[in-house]
Amino acid sequence: MLKFLLPGLLLLVILGLFIRNNLHQRVAVSYETVKSAAPSLEKKKRTETIPLPDTLSRTLPAGQRAEYVLAPIHCRTADTSGLSLLIGLRLVFEKGPLSAEMADKEDNIIRLVKFVFSDKVPAQIDIPRVRSEILGRLNAFLTSGKVVDILFTTFDIIPKAAP
Structure with missing residues (x-):
């Protein structure tokens, strides 16, 4: 059971970091501003x-x-x-x-x-x-x-x- 829980938890952490760094509203707005500028x-x-x-x-x-x-x-x-x-x-x-x-x-x-x-x-x-x-x-x-x-x-x- 622990063998399946640990990789799943690791994937959730990686997914959370990805979303925070790339899809956060502030990042998306600044990227659009930069792209249009x-x-x-x-x-x-x-x-x-x-x-x-x-x-x-x-x-x-x-x-x-x-x-x-x-x-x-x-x-x-x-x-x-x-x-x-x-x-x-x-x-x-x-x-x-x-x-x-x-x-x-x-x-x-x-x-x-x-x-x-x-x-x-x-x-x-x-x-x-x-x-x-x-x-x-x-x-x-x-x-x-x-x-x-x-x-x-x-x-x-x-x-x-x-x-």
């Missing part, structure tokens, strides 16, 4: 600009155009599974006093970008919409000129590190 969660380094319609930046003649490049910003999202974003921006504007103002207010610009992404889940991020939102908030914030265009130089989805 990005087709591939491998961290890919990109050095080229993400191809977006950049007709706004071409409205300025090349001699009047200036750029301000922000180092990649680590942004947390509203996602509960721990996904975060690494975002690099290149701000295009008309030459003038705006570059000095951006250098003075770089910390506030970084906070503004983090704020825009903080209430979004990666599956809800629409690049053109986020781009126009950042552009509108930046132009309302800066006083000595207007940013004409924003180009994303880096946009990586970073999964939560394993403990």
Whole structure:
């Protein structure tokens, strides 16, 4: 009798661990969030600009155009599974006093970008919409000129590190 009870008990324990680790509601929800957020969660380094319609930046003649490049910003999202974003921006504007103002207010610009992404889940991020939102908030914030265009130089989805 003990010979049949022990393997059955062992199978029940293994089945319970399998269900707890793979079919628990929290794990299933986070897996669905991760799956819908990005087709591939491998961290890919990109050095080229993400191809977006950049007709706004071409409205300025090349001699009047200036750029301000922000180092990649680590942004947390509203996602509960721990996904975060690494975002690099290149701000295009008309030459003038705006570059000095951006250098003075770089910390506030970084906070503004983090704020825009903080209430979004990666599956809800629409690049053109986020781009126009950042552009509108930046132009309302800066006083000595207007940013004409924003180009994303880096946009990586970073999964939560394993403990």
